[in-house]
Amino acid sequence: MGRLAGFRYREIVQRLKALGFQFDRQAAGSHEIWFNSSTRRYTTIPNHPGDMPEGTLRAILKQAGVTPEQFMDA
Helix, strand or coil: CCCCCCCEHHHHHHHHHHCCEEEEEECCCCEEEEEECCCCEEEEEECCCCECCHHHHHHHHHHHCCCHHHHHHC
16 A cells, blocks of 8 residues: 555545646536646546545545655645
8 A cells, every 4th residue: 555545536636726726617526626826727626425536545646746756745
């Protein structure tokens, strides 16, 4: 289990908000599109119950242009 394991949707959203992301629109099914106006980057976040798989969270951060260190410090 890596350091990015065990995060839930709400915790991820809180940290992304602290990094400047805000909800943009609802996507297909239970997925949401979030946007950071200062970096002009989008990321898609699945709103599923339970812990987010570590690989999925890493993909979200890569898409958002956020390093794991920035995410953990937020």
